[in-house]
Amino acid sequence: MAATSELRKKVDLATRSLVLTNDQLEKVSALLLKELNEGLRRETNPIASIKMYPTYVRDVPDGSEKGKFMALDLGGTNFRVLVIDIDGDDFRMENEIFAIPQSIMTGTGEQLFDHIAECMANFMEKHNLKEYKLPLGFTFSFPCRQEGLTKARLVSWTKGFSCSGVEGEDVVTLLRKAVKKRGDIEIDVMAVVNDTTGTLMSCAHKNRECRMGVIIGTGFNSCYMEELDNVELYDDDTPGPNKVIVNTEWGAFGDNGVLDFVRTDWDDEVNTYSLNKGRQLFEKMISGMYMGELVRSVAAHLTRQGLMFGGKGSDELFTPHMFKSAYVSAIESDPKGVYTNTKASLDEINLQHATLEDYENLKLICNRISTRAAHLCSASLATVLNRLKRPHTTIGIDGSVYKYHPNFNVLMEQKVGELTNPEYKYTLMLSEDGSGRGAALVAAVAVRQQEELKKRARAKKNSVISMNDDVVQATQ
Numbered sequence: 001m002a003a004t005s006e007l008r009k010k011v012d013l014a015t016r017s018l019v020l021t022n023d024q025l026e027k028v029s030a031l032l033l034k035e036l037n038e039g040l041r042r043e044t045n046p047i048a049s050i051k052m053y054p055t056y057v058r059d060v061p062d063g064s065e066k067g068k069f070m071a072l073d074l075g076g077t078n079f080r081v082l083v084i085d086i087d088g089d090d091f092r093m094e095n096e097i098f099a100i101p102q103s104i105m106t107g108t109g110e111q112l113f114d115h116i117a118e119c120m121a122n123f124m125e126k127h128n129l130k131e132y133k134l135p136l137g138f139t140f141s142f143p144c145r146q147e148g149l150t151k152a153r154l155v156s157w158t159k160g161f162s163c164s165g166v167e168g169e170d171v172v173t174l175l176r177k178a179v180k181k182r183g184d185i186e187i188d189v190m191a192v193v194n195d196t197t198g199t200l201m202s203c204a205h206k207n208r209e210c211r212m213g214v215i216i217g218t219g220f221n222s223c224y225m226e227e228l229d230n231v232e233l234y235d236d237d238t239p240g241p242n243k244v245i246v247n248t249e250w251g252a253f254g255d256n257g258v259l260d261f262v263r264t265d266w267d268d269e270v271n272t273y274s275l276n277k278g279r280q281l282f283e284k285m286i287s288g289m290y291m292g293e294l295v296r297s298v299a300a301h302l303t304r305q306g307l308m309f310g311g312k313g314s315d316e317l318f319t320p321h322m323f324k325s326a327y328v329s330a331i332e333s334d335p336k337g338v339y340t341n342t343k344a345s346l347d348e349i350n351l352q353h354a355t356l357e358d359y360e361n362l363k364l365i366c367n368r369i370s371t372r373a374a375h376l377c378s379a380s381l382a383t384v385l386n387r388l389k390r391p392h393t394t395i396g397i398d399g400s401v402y403k404y405h406p407n408f409n410v411l412m413e414q415k416v417g418e419l420t421n422p423e424y425k426y427t428l429m430l431s432e433d434g435s436g437r438g439a440a441l442v443a444a445v446a447v448r449q450q451e452e453l454k455k456r457a458r459a460k461k462n463s464v465i466s467m468n469d470d471v472v473q474a475t476q
């Protein structure tokens with residue numbers, strides 16, 4: 001028994017660097033604020049690691065949106081096509097999920113967009129929509145420089161994608177091209193949005209205090225409503241509200257080295273084996289794409305040191321990406337003294353020889369990695385709350401980590417509270433399918449605004465005609 005607790009102590013000690021104090025988290029928050037400001041300023045933006053991309057979304061839904069819309073959602077491991085009926089607060093929605101094979105995620109852009117168009121055509125066929133040209137919202141969840149509501153140039157791929165020939169291109173043009181090539185369906189793209197924007201919009205539809213959207217899923221990112229005056233890169237002078245949603249792309253925080261004081265050798269290892277080495281370093285400490293890999297990296301290291309699995313690992317334990325992030329949630333869901341999920345996960349990676357003590361130690365590692373992630377997320381949310389200085393802000397949150405990890409949201413509720421000025425109250429609101437509904441809502445707002453503009457133009461034309469009539473009459 002004494003030997004048992006010795007091992008435990010060693011594992012505890014060896015993973016202490018994963019536990020962040022509030023002092024460290026406050027430093028993270030102060031650095032993040034500095035970087036957010038640099039991203040917003042025209043002068044510093046080119047060298048800033050957080051790019052703060054302005055979207056062209058200036059207002060949240062007002063409840064009068066109505067109609068049938070299509071939405072596409074590309075950003076994780078799956079691609080979704082949706083058809084949504086919006087009638088004020090009511091939604092009716094049908095959707096289908098299509099897998100994106102690994103070969104397409106890392107193939108050519110043409111293959112990717114052809115695949116998307118094919119999935120859409122199949123969906124439209126199945127739902128008898130082929131002869132319609134419905135307004136469409138496209139959720140494309142990667143860093144894009146927007147040049148309008150329907151024009152977004154991909155800056156760089158993140159997460160598991162690396163399709164050639166897309167970076168620098170407008171993804172709406174690529175989508176339209178692929179659809180046109182098929183010739184069997186028609187689309188009417190009204191908006192392209194990031195999933196964080198979709199999340200904000202979908203929550204704001206229900207809760208008018210919502211000013212921020214966050215995704216903690218395959219990736220980690222946020223957007224929030226910023227005063228137009230502070231967004232120096234926004235150069236659209238169309239009249240409208242004096243605010244705009246900014247897509248922070250804060251997953252890139254730390255790419256310039258400022259987070260090295262909290263990063264560990266395991267973070268370095270995860271980065272080394274990733275598709276986009278040297279980029280998205282903050283995201284790699286937090287999101288679902290990397291959480292399992294972090295745990296694997298720690299466990300493999302401790303096994304090599306003889307502290308776990310009797311010093312004997314398995315091929316899977318020593319192979320990058322073999323420990324799924326879903327295992328982390330499963331393992332942490334095992335109640336105290338029960339190891340059903342832990343054992344099942346270890347069986348999958350061929351570690352049947354694990355002892356009870358290994359189970360406990362693995363659970364400790366999972367807990368340290370996920371708690372660190374939740375605390376870093378909290379520090380980021382607190383940064384924005386402290387910047388907005390609003391008496392109350394609702395934050396819409398979506399993503400598999402937030403939704404399925406057993407205590408992520410509890411950890412966040414508590415830590416955001418500790419790191420935010422108590423004058424600024426907040427509510428963390430689970431978003432209901434921001435990527436799908438949100439995109440349809442942005443499209444719906446765009447359609448509404450387009451109709452208002454047309455109406456105004458018609459009224460102006462009529463008044464010119466009647467003025468001309470008056471002139472004609474007066475001269476007769």
Ligand code: GLC
Pocket residue numbers: 075140141142143158159194195196215217218219220221222249251283
């Ligand atoms: C990555 C993408 C970002 C997206 C996030 C969540 O960070 O770069 O655009 O919002 O993942 O899906």
